[in-house]
Amino acid sequence: MEKLIITVALTGAQQGKGANPNLPEQPEEIIQQAIECWRAGAAAVHVHARDREGKPTAAPEVFGEIVDGIKAKTDLVICLSTGGAAKISLQERIGMVPALKPELASFNIGSTMTGRYDFENQKWLSDFTLSQSYSDLEMIARAMLEAGTKPEIEIYDPGMINNALLFEKIGAIVKPMHFSFVMGIPGQINTPTPKHLLYLSESLPEGSTWQVIGIGVHQFPMATMGMLLGGHVRVGMEDNLYISRGIMAENNAQFVEKIVRIAGEIGRPIATPDEARDILGLKKR
Numbered sequence: 455m456e457k458l459i460i461t462v463a464l465t466g467a468q469q470g471k472g473a474n475p476n477l478p479e480q481p482e483e484i485i486q487q488a489i490e491c492w493r494a495g496a497a498a499v500h501v502h503a504r505d506r507e508g509k510p511t512a513a514p515e516v517f518g519e520i521v522d523g524i525k526a527k528t529d530l531v532i533c534l535s536t537g538g539a540a541k542i543s544l545q546e547r548i549g550m551v552p553a554l555k556p557e558l559a560s561f562n563i564g565s566t567m568t569g570r571y572d573f574e575n576q577k578w579l580s581d582f583t584l585s586q587s588y589s590d591l592e593m594i595a596r597a598m599l600e601a602g603t604k605p606e607i608e609i610y611d612p613g614m615i616n617n618a619l620l621f622e623k624i625g626a627i628v629k630p631m632h633f634s635f636v637m638g639i640p641g642q643i644n645t646p647t648p649k650h651l652l653y654l655s656e657s658l659p660e661g662s663t664w665q666v667i668g669i670g671v672h673q674f675p676m677a678t679m680g681m682l683l684g685g686h687v688r689v690g691m692e693d694n695l696y697i698s699r700g701i702m703a704e705n706n707a708q709f710v711e712k713i714v715r716i717a718g719e720i721g722r723p724i725a726t727p728d729e730a731r732d733i734l735g736l737k738k739r
């Protein structure tokens with residue numbers, strides 16, 4: 455079986471320390487947890503940034519501080535998030551791409567809705583629509599192409615694979631493409647079942663690579679299915695705050711340790727960061 459790339463999404467733009475106090479927010483915490491994940495067997499990290507008040511930011515300086523800190527101590531593949539958050543404009547979201555020219559950056563290839571409802575108090579805790587037109591998407595794709603950044607194409611419903619094919623046709627994305635299947639967000643079409651994962655993975659153009667991102671309780675079951683199907687996995691506290699049912703994660707390295715254990719049991723060897731670069735067709739460091 456091909457070596458397994460373990461990516462860790464260390465922290466997101468939605469949940470904060472209020473949801474899990476161990477969630478890293480500040481650059482020094484993010485860097486420290488990235489190093490621990492690398493030691494545990496991660497090949498890549500997916501990075502979001504926050505300002506000193508803990509609000510999501512896309513500022514290239516903050517991303518730059520995190521990237522420099524991770525690069526100083528590890529050879530991890532670094533994927534920067536261009537997903538942004540409410541009140542962050544499209545231009546701001548992708549500003550770090552030309553500024554930092556990351557190896558990988560997330561590319562949400564369509565519009566998505568995310569929300570969390572508090573049933574007890576009957577109100578929305580978060581309610582965010584990432585609204586992107588085709589020309590917005592083309593702009594993001596071309597910014598990545600120009601910077602030499604490989605897009606990590608985030609797929610929230612199968613139709614978004616068609617968008618990737620369209621942008622490849624017009625020369626804004628080049629093959630081989632790398633995809634993430636985000637599975638288990640209510641209201642989005644990638645239902646977290648084996649059937650859906652099989653369908654998604656079989657719908658990709660020849661030569662593509664992919665990883666599965668299971669949200670919340672779906673994280674480890676979907677990761678295991680992904681590993682069995684020959685895909686790669688993303689785990690970590692951006693997507694799931696619990697290391698097992700009812701038990702809050704103490705840090706991100708715990709997720710890597712758990713995946714390494716499962717991969718060992720099913721006979722899937724783990725990729726080093728440089729092996730991940732080979733698999734993804736990234737330049738050597």
Ligand code: KMH
Nearest residue numbers: 535536537560562608636
């Ligand atoms: N929040 C995840 C479900 C991004 O950062 O651009 C998908 C994600 C997207 O990580």
Ligand code: ZN
Nearest residue numbers: 466535537692
């Ligand atoms: Zn993200």
